[in-house]
Amino acid sequence: MAQKPIELILARNFLTSLSTPAFLVDVGGALIFYNEAAGAMLGISFEESARTPAEEWSQTIGPFDADGRPIPIEELHTTKALRRGRPAHGTFTMRSVKGDAFEIESTALPIVAEGGQEGAMIFVWPRGKSRDGG
Amino acid sequence: MKLKVWGARGSVPAPGPEMNRYGGNTSCVELELSDGSKLIIDAGTGIRSLGVGIARSLPKINILLTHLHLDHIQGLMFFAPCFSPDSEITIWGPSSPEASLEERIARYISAPLSPVEVRELPCEVNFRDTPPSKWEIGPAKIRAEAVTHRGPTLGYRVTDEDGTTLTYISDHEPGLGAPLETLEPEWISGFDLAHGADLLIHDCQYTDEEYPEHVGWGHSRLSDTLTFARRVESKRLLLFHHDPLHSDEFLDRFHETARERWAELGGADGAVEMAAESQEIQLGATAGVPAAT
Numbered sequence: 506m507a508q509k510p511i512e513l514i515l516a517r518n519f520l521t522s523l524s525t526p527a528f529l530v531d532v533g534g535a536l537i538f539y540n541e542a543a544g545a546m547l548g549i550s551f552e553e554s555a556r557t558p559a560e561e562w563s564q565t566i567g568p569f570d571a572d573g574r575p576i577p578i579e580e581l582h583t584t585k586a587l588r589r590g591r592p593a594h595g596t597f598t599m600r601s602v603k604g605d606a607f608e609i610e611s612t613a614l615p616i617v618a619e620g621g622q623e624g625a626m627i628f629v630w631p632r633g634k635s636r637d638g639g
Numbered sequence: 640m641k642l643k644v645w646g647a648r649g650s651v652p653a654p655g656p657e658m659n660r661y662g663g664n665t666s667c668v669e670l671e672l673s674d675g676s677k678l679i680i681d682a683g684t685g686i687r688s689l690g691v692g693i694a695r696s697l698p699k700i701n702i703l704l705t706h707l708h709l710d711h712i713q714g715l716m717f718f719a720p721c722f723s724p725d726s727e728i729t730i731w732g733p734s735s736p737e738a739s740l741e742e743r744i745a746r747y748i749s750a751p752l753s754p755v756e757v758r759e760l761p762c763e764v765n766f767r768d769t770p771p772s773k774w775e776i777g778p779a780k781i782r783a784e785a786v787t788h789r790g791p792t793l794g795y796r797v798t799d800e801d802g803t804t805l806t807y808i809s810d811h812e813p814g815l816g817a818p819l820e821t822l823e824p825e826w827i828s829g830f831d832l833a834h835g836a837d838l839l840i841h842d843c844q845y846t847d848e849e850y851p852e853h854v855g856w857g858h859s860r861l862s863d864t865l866t867f868a869r870r871v872e873s874k875r876l877l878l879f880h881h882d883p884l885h886s887d888e889f890l891d892r893f894h895e896t897a898r899e900r901w902a903e904l905g906g907a908d909g910a911v912e913m914a915a916e917s918q919e920i921q922l923g924a925t926a927g928v929p930a931a932t
Contacts, residue, residue: 508824508831511771511785517826518787518816619736619770 512618513537516626528627534584543629548601567599569606583613587625590615596632608632640799640922641671642838646685647914649810649844649858649880650710657886662916664688665710666809666880668840673800673923676777680795680807681705682730685916686714690721698725701776703783704732705809706792707743715744716753726762731783733791734768741766769793786811787828788857796832803923806836806873809880814863815855819870830871837922839873840914842880846893849882861897865911869904876901879914 509517513529517538520527526543530536544550547566554562568576576597578584586593593613600606613627646664654663665683672678677693679686679702686702693700700720705711720726732740744766745757757764771793773782778800786794786808794808806829813819813828824830833839843864845853850860858880859867868876878897881890894913901911 506823506825508784509826511787511828514817514826514828515787522816619734 509537510618510623512616512623516616516624520626526629528629529624530587530627531624532622534578534587537624546601546607546629546631547599548603548605562602565600565602568597569599570597573598573606583611583625583627587613587615587622590617590622599629640673640797640801640803640805642805642920642922643669643671643689644685644914644916644918645669645689646681646683646714647879647881647916647918648683648710648883649842651883652684652710652713653881653883657888660887660915661881661885661890661913663883664916665713666705667714668807670779670797670805672778673803674778676779677701678703678776678779678797681711681809682715682718683710683712684714684717687717687719690714690717690719693720698727700726700728702728702730703781703793703795703807704730705794705807706733706788706790707747708790708810709747711809712744712747716748716755721760721762721764724761728762728764729767730764731767731769733783733785733793734770735791739766740768782832784829784832786832787813787815792857794829794832796836799923801923804836805838805840805922806833807840808832809840809842810857811842811867812855812857812859812863813867814859819863819866824870827867827870829867833867833871833873836871836873838875838877838920839868839871840877840879841868843878843897844880844882846896861893861900865897865900865904865906868911869906874907874910876906876911877914877920878911881914 520540524542526546527540529538539551570576582595583593596610598608609629609631611627611629613625615625616623645667648663648665652663652665664685666681667683667685668680670678748757769783771784780798782796783793786792788810796806798804808829841864842859844858845860847860847862897911
């Protein structure tokens, strides 16, 4: 497999060190990594999820709209914004693999290198939950 | 391919009687390719001595810069061919969104840091802003990739006509936030550059004990360098970019530790060496290469 651009390697190293749930997507929008905090939120580690077909686990964990309908990744406002190379913030619902539903806020930041956009970091926060869990 | 080390020190020149064997000059390596042509990698203070010998004999000179920290460009101002009108010098170095390679180097070769300006140099000098890419110089295939260090920094993979490959990553911290033992290759900085190289010249500035006070400074501790070299399956490893505080005696002990740790990792005996000023290494068919395990 081709080596990832250094900007994505550094982003992964950074996200690995955070306690904020965070995801890393490539320039095509494909999920290529999420950190342990995100794994704890979803109930499945990245290593485990990598062995599960993307369609299967994305149908389980979401994202979903307020009525519980799956939102195609292409339709997510974050995806649309990132395709334009812009940051984005929004809310939607996800579920852990155990079935617990939770609304989250997400902020997506494009990773732009000399040759153009390489991907994005997406940070998420369960709504109504502060940093200290209160 | 033949290699000569003109400077193996990192950060700042470290002259002195206790540094004589490994040398005090900063990063500079000369490669002689199969057709007799030469490449220079980095222009630390070691390039000054190199320049004295080639000022009149080598009108076309290619210099590959990994990055523009002072210990990699300080010798440029004292490189004799720069002051010869017969010289044609091409300097390759990392591109940056901030300014061109020439503009960034000119910050050093200009007042008040220098008595002359780039435009006053009598040689013909060309600057090539180099993004991650592949190209050829003479018989050599060059590959440059960005690597984990502070600021835009390249590592180089040079493959000679006979297939002999050298990888030079003088300033590199691939273990920063990354478990090198278990990480998939595509996520390891510098992996493709170094994979299967006949010789890997790699940053090894710190002992494992020193490293915690220097995390994120862009340099490697011994254990990360050895693990990286094992993961990329390089045939030989030259530990490089010695800390300016490390004396000859210290580096001798460091080498012994490195050899022991390398053996524990299953590496071939004799494959780990310390870079030292004036050291020459023959690579390729005529070289005695330790068997890879």
